[in-house]
Every structure is written in structure tokens, then in C-alpha cells.
Amino acid sequence: MSIAEGSVLTHAIRIHPFAGPLGAEVSGLRRESVVPDTVKEALRVALSTHLVLVFRGQSMSPQALLAFAALFGEPVTHQFVQAVPPHGQVTEIRKEPDHLHNFGGAWHFDLSFMACPPSATVLMAKELPAHGGDTVWSNQYLAYAMLLARCRDGIDSLLAEHTSQLAFGHGAHALSAVHPLAPRHPHSGCRYLYANPVSIRRVLGVADEAGNTLLRHLYAHAIALEFQYRHRWELGDIVVWDNRATMHKAMNDYPGERRVMQRVAVTDRRHRIGLP
Numbered sequence: 001m002s003i004a005e006g007s008v009l010t011h012a013i014r015i016h017p018f019a020g021p022l023g024a025e026v027s028g029l030r031r032e033s034v035v036p037d038t039v040k041e042a043l044r045v046a047l048s049t050h051l052v053l054v055f056r057g058q059s060m061s062p063q064a065l066l067a068f069a070a071l072f073g074e075p076v077t078h079q080f081v082q083a084v085p086p087h088g089q090v091t092e093i094r095k096e097p098d099h100l101h102n103f104g105g106a107w108h109f110d111l112s113f114m115a116c117p118p119s120a121t122v123l124m125a126k127e128l129p130a131h132g133g134d135t136v137w138s139n140q141y142l143a144y145a146m147l148l149a150r151c152r153d154g155i156d157s158l159l160a161e162h163t164s165q166l167a168f169g170h171g172a173h174a175l176s177a178v179h180p181l182a183p184r185h186p187h188s189g190c191r192y193l194y195a196n197p198v199s200i201r202r203v204l205g206v207a208d209e210a211g212n213t214l215l216r217h218l219y220a221h222a223i224a225l226e227f228q229y230r231h232r233w234e235l236g237d238i239v240v241w242d243n244r245a246t247m248h249k250a251m252n253d254y255p256g257e258r259r260v261m262q263r264v265a266v267t268d269r270r271h272r273i274g275l276p
């Protein structure tokens with residue numbers, strides 16, 4: 001796939017880590033059509049290390065965005081959200097001035113109800129409100145590490161059932177999958193907390209009441225302020241995030257204004273979320 005038109009890449013990328021628990025800005029990208037393997041590897045390492053990567057001033061066509069996303073994995077089709085034709089894997093996230101609710105407005109991991117959920121997601125700002133509309137990410141390595149030791153020991157072997165029905169309704173094409181509550185990340189080998197408030201139906205092998213109490217505790221813990229990075233978008237920004245070790249949420253604080261984003265989720269089929 002070529003990323004020539006409006007595309008990116010670099011022979012001299014620079015990574016500027018943010019102060020705080022996650023996130024870095026990447027500068028030095030150039031528009032070219034062939035991305036050297038060394039650059040792809042540098043971007044992948046940066047993503048594993050910093051979990052959220054910010055690329056300023058990009059403004060790509062959907063085709064170029066798709067090719068850019070392919071640097072991080074295999075683009076996937078969103079089962080429940082309409083694509084930007086003819087690019088089946090580029091979806092548009094649009095909130096119009098008369099919309100009350102926004103897409104992604106509750107804390108979540110993307111598509112955790114899939115057997116092989118996206119390993120990363122790429123999001124570009126197309127149209128922004130004058131103020132607000134930030135996106136917030138929370139570092140789930142830290143969330144896991146900061147649990148009490150007895151809680152960590154308790155969840156290490158637990159599995160949870162995820163379903164698309166909680167977020168996308170009970171249509172015929174509902175998906176569900178079982179994943180560990182504390183998987184090991186294939187790149188770091190470290191555990192992270194994987195408790196998705198908008199997808200988990202139940203914890204397997206635990207009585208409903210105890211499972212729900214545990215989940216409520218994990219959901220509240222996972223989004224502590226000290227685990228978070230909040231991105232204030234500028235037009236043309238692209239943000240890429242690790243969709244395993246971070247959760248995110250889009251702020252819905254710009255009533256009466258429009259916000260339009262384009263998004264590509266990518267998967268890494270060689271490294272599925274494994275059993276503990």
C-alpha cells in the first residue's frame with residue numbers, strides 16, 4: 001500500500017515524552033511513499049513505550065490515513081460503525097450541533113468484544129469545536145501496578161466475558177469474547193488491567209454479586225487522575241494509542257458545536273490477548 005498522497009514518514013523522527021504517566025509527541029515526519037523498516041520499528045517501539053503518540057499538523061486524506069495506520073498493524077473493519085466510502089476501515093466520528101450524545105463518551109477500550117480486539121487505534125481531527133472535545137487516556141499498566149497486591153493476585157487468573165450488546169444493542173450480529181482481566185502485553189510481558197466498563201457482562205467463575213462488586217472497584221480505580229493524559233486537539237492532529245494498555249474517553253463538553261474525527265483501528269493477529 002502506498003502512502004504517497006498526504007502521507008507521512010521520516011528518516012529522523014524524534015520522540016518527545018510528555019511529563020506524566022503516558023504520551024509522547026512525535027516530530028520529524030516527512031511525506032514520502034516508502035517507509036523504511038527502521039522507521040516502522042521506531043514508531044512501534046515508541047508506541048509500546050509511551051502508549052499514546054501525538055503527531056501534529058498532519059491532515060491526511062482517508063487513503064493516506066489508512067496507509068499511515070497500517071504502519072501499526074492490519075486495519076480492521078468496524079462491525080457497528082459506518083465507514084467512509086470507499087475505505088472500509090476508515091470510520092467517521094461525527095457529533096453535530098443538535099446531537100446530545102457523543103461517540104466514545106464513556107471510558108472504554110475499543111472493540112474488546114472481538115476475539116482479537118484492535119492492538120492500536122489511529123484518530124485524526126477533521127473539525128473541532130472552539131473549546132472542549134478533548135480525549136483522555138488512562139494508563140492500564142499503572143492501574144494494574146497500583147492495585148493492592150491481594151487484588152492483583154485475585155484477578156491474575158480471572159476471565160471476563162465481553163459483549164457488543166451493552167454499547168451497540170442486541171442486533172443479530174452481536175459479538176462476544178472472553179479475555180483475561182489482567183493479560184500480559186505481548187511487547188512488554190507486563191500485566192495491564194483490562195476491565196472495559198462498556199463491554200464486560202460478567203466475570204467468569206465468580207458469583208454475580210461478587211463479580212459486580214469487583215468490577216465496580218476496578219472501573220473506579222482504572223481511571224484515577226494520576227494515570228491519565230488529556231489531549232487538547234488541534235486540526236490535523238493524529239493520535240495513535242495502544243488499545244490494550246490504555247482506556248480512553250471522548251469528552252462531551254461542547255454543546256451546539258460540531259466535532260468530526262476520522263479513525264482507523266488496527267490489529268496484530270500474531271499477538272492476540274492471551275490467557276493468563
Ligand code: SIN
Nearest residue numbers: 093103104135250261
Ligand atoms: C473513540 O472512542 O475512539 C473516540 C475518541 C474521540 O472521538 O475522541
